Amino acid sequence: MNKRDFPRVHFYDQDFVDVYDRSWAWIADYWTTGDSSRGFPKEKFFQAPEDKLIRQMDQVFASFFLVYSNRIFPASNGLDTLYALQDSEGAIRSAYDISTGKPVLTKENPEGLGLPLFAWAEYNLYHKTGNKKRIKDVMPVLQRHFAWIERTFKRPNGLYAVPVSATGMENSPRGSAVYHADFNAAMAANALYMSAMGDILNDKDIGFQYKRAYFSLKTRINSMMWDAEDSFYYDLDAGERQVKVKTLGGYWPLLAEIPNEDRAERMIAHLLDPGLFGTEHPFPTLAADSADYDKRGMGFRGSVLPPFTFMVIKGLEKYNHWELARECSIRHLYYILDSMHAAAEKERDHRPIVWEAYQPQNEGKAVWPEKSGWPRQQHLAYAGLSTIALMIENIVGLSISLPRKTVDWIIPNLEIMGIENMSLKRNMVTILSNKSGRGWEIHMESEKLYYFTINVLGKKKKTLPIPSGKCSMLIDKL
Numbered sequence: 001m002n003k004r005d006f007p008r009v010h011f012y013d014q015d016f017v018d019v020y021d022r023s024w025a026w027i028a029d030y031w032t033t034g035d036s037s038r039g040f041p042k043e044k045f046f047q048a049p050e051d052k053l054i055r056q057m058d059q060v061f062a063s064f065f066l067v068y069s070n071r072i073f074p075a076s077n078g079l080d081t082l083y084a085l086q087d088s089e090g091a092i093r094s095a096y097d098i099s100t101g102k103p104v105l106t107k108e109n110p111e112g113l114g115l116p117l118f119a120w121a122e123y124n125l126y127h128k129t130g131n132k133k134r135i136k137d138v139m140p141v142l143q144r145h146f147a148w149i150e151r152t153f154k155r156p157n158g159l160y161a162v163p164v165s166a167t168g169m170e171n172s173p174r175g176s177a178v179y180h181a182d183f184n185a186a187m188a189a190n191a192l193y194m195s196a197m198g199d200i201l202n203d204k205d206i207g208f209q210y211k212r213a214y215f216s217l218k219t220r221i222n223s224m225m226w227d228a229e230d231s232f233y234y235d236l237d238a239g240e241r242q243v244k245v246k247t248l249g250g251y252w253p254l255l256a257e258i259p260n261e262d263r264a265e266r267m268i269a270h271l272l273d274p275g276l277f278g279t280e281h282p283f284p285t286l287a288a289d290s291a292d293y294d295k296r297g298m299g300f301r302g303s304v305l306p307p308f309t310f311m312v313i314k315g316l317e318k319y320n321h322w323e324l325a326r327e328c329s330i331r332h333l334y335y336i337l338d339s340m341h342a343a344a345e346k347e348r349d350h351r352p353i354v355w356e357a358y359q360p361q362n363e364g365k366a367v368w369p370e371k372s373g374w375p376r377q378q379h380l381a382y383a384g385l386s387t388i389a390l391m392i393e394n395i396v397g398l399s400i401s402l403p404r405k406t407v408d409w410i411i412p413n414l415e416i417m418g419i420e421n422m423s424l425k426r427n428m429v430t431i432l433s434n435k436s437g438r439g440w441e442i443h444m445e446s447e448k449l450y451y452f453t454i455n456v457l458g459k460k461k462k463t464l465p466i467p468s469g470k471c472s473m474l475i476d477k478l
Helices: 014-027 056-066 077-084 118-129 132-153 181-200 204-224 248-255 261-270 306-318 322-346 380-396
Strands: 008-010 053-055 095-097 398-401 406-411 417-424 427-436 439-446 450-456 460-466 469-474
Touching: 008 014, 008 380, 014 322, 014 380, 053 056, 053 077, 056 077, 056 118, 056 306, 056 380, 077 118, 077 132, 118 132, 118 181, 118 398, 132 181, 132 204, 181 204, 181 248, 248 261, 248 306, 306 322, 306 380, 322 380, 380 398, 380 417, 398 417, 406 427, 427 450, 439 450
Parallel strands: 406 450
Antiparallel strands: 008 417, 053 095, 398 406, 417 427, 427 439, 439 469, 450 460
């Protein structure tokens, strides 16, 4: 096995494999460094060549797919760059100018607040790299950032009042909303993952502190933002009245494990309704029955954006909706591919293009004439979530945890697919399924022992220790 290559995916649709391979080739051009005299570390971080800003959302979400590069590309350098720019108050702003190192602040968002997702990203990095020392190193940064958000934006009712742009959906039609369901749920998820990292460090104080913050926020979101009749989490206005606009932000509570099973099932039903979030290209940032919905996208009034689709799919996983998560991932990637091929036909050099945002009911990029340069083309910080992370985790169906030495493979239907030459720290692993004369067979190759759980069609589930070397198993014999 070649240790200096990216993992290879195998899938019955070669177009999926091609866009996965292309993504790694494109990403090779997306690296830069900042001026160390401006507070930037010397290491290269992931960055579009034409972009003059380092953005919090880009770096958080890029870490979810860069971690699969077999350490060819560093997954955490962008996060470390943002941590190095943290100020004495604990603030890490949503964007910084690379030439000056100064935060980019606006009238709408004077504190430069972004969605608090660092703990989610770090928890994921830990399970993909097994680096416990990193958790110890970054925890003080994350604690200061958490405390800054609490001091600055937490109100006496226990909820956070933030500008709408801090939700990552700047022109989302939120009416008179002051307390946004998505930001508050993201803050709850932040506390949940901070607590989990405290447990990883065997630090009972950290574990307890953030668990308490999580349950406090969870209780308030459930009691104040949930509408039982509509089965949805709504934003609140200044008087704590629900603002009845269904945005995709109402699904952050799934990621934060806030609804109980019954509420989650009712929310998930909306994802299947074409009149709400179950459009041909899932999932629009605004429900299709909203008066402000626009099938052209118009920014966050219906556009489909990979990071928000990724968030919903990870939320579905929390409630074991693996088949729906996979089906929606496949539909999402088909729309990306169709839009890519259509764009290539128009380009003189037939160059395929992936976009920052897509239309929910047609192929092609989303539209927002009021904002020049939107959606950004080849915006791989977002596109890589779909073409790499969802491809490995939901379409092929692999879930990896290095600290636990486990690989889970959830196969909703038997197909020729798998992954080859994937690095699990210092262990190269290959897992492939195909049909032989003896029936459906899974071939595995590994340099070290690990534990493999296979779940076929929700009917057969088995965990086996996989020894070093080559081996195979027949699914019929499980």
